Amino acid sequence: MELSGESGMGEIIAVCLSDKKGTSKKNVKEGILKKDYGLVGDAHAGPGLRQISLLAKESLEKIKIKGLKIGCGGFGENLTTSGIELTSLIIGTRLRLGKNILIEITQIGKTCKKPCKIYKRLGNCILPSQGIFAKVLKGGKVKVGDRLKIENKGKILTGILTISDRCASGERKDKSGEVIKGLLKRRGLLPVRYKIVPDEKESISLTLKDWSDKEELDLIITTGGTGFSPKDVTSEATREILEKETPGLGEMIRVEGAKKTKRAYLSRGIAGIRRRILIVNLPGSPKGAEESLKIVSPILGHAIEVIKGRIKDG
DSSP, X not given: OBOOSOOOEEEEEEEEEOSSTTSOOEEOSEXXXXXXXXXXXXXXXXXXXXXXXXXXXXXXXXXXXXXXXXXXXXXXXXXXXXXXXXXXXXXXXXXXXXXXXEEEEEEESOOOSSOOHHHHHHSOOOHHHHOEEEEEEXXXXXETTOEEEEOOXXXXXXXXXXXXXXHHHTSSOOHXXXXXXXXXXXXXXXXXXXXXXOSOHHHXXXXXXXXXXXXXXXXXXXXXXXXXXXXXOHHHHHHHHOSEEOHHHHHHHHHHHTXXXXXXXXXXXXXXXXXXXXXXXXXXXXXXXXXXXXHHHHHHHHHHHHHTTSSXXX
């Protein structure tokens, strides 16, 4: 399934360098990103998976609320960004910076073997949990004010949202999310965002709203929270943020699923549209999620082309 067009964009608000590892970086406002190397002149540049680091302004603002005063580059990031959620990007996702630069996400966060100078000085460091790392596929001049967006490769950009208390707490591995990710790739869709939230209506709604309103995705697939349990609130959280419901997709999943098991009728999953983004609820079990996605995936490309206004309905 191929799709063309612009995705939602973020912005680079700082370009930062340091001449020593483990120290805060200075915002120099512009620099040169070199292919397979990183930011020229920075102590952390070099071949490997962590050629450059990125940290969102939104993460800095959260820690400032706690009383820690820190500016761009303070946690050792090369690029400080605004308007794009970094930590839910899937490894392998490509970002275009400005017109020419292309980077690929290689790592989300990191494990520090020992406290660095930044941690010792500030008593905290959010780069290990909130930062991301990338390699440079195509270099060029990078500067403050450059836009950055997810590279769609002509495919449908998809976000996967897993709703589960146990997965969110780390008690259980998210097998459904992995199954969905693999099936999307095989069907020609491009998963670029992935996140786990607990069975809380507000958390689900906020994520769906945020992902939709940035308009960088074409499709959002949720898994979990569609059953009869008192904790199952995904359908309600989804309906709360939709602009239009598309009941046919939920009906299709239940009717076709019931040919294998009548329990498919116990799924309360819904589907709908917000800001030209299609959102589809799937069951929480790996088998249920996979079978449901197989049922609807053949018509998703056409549905999204209609939503985007590229073809007429029918």
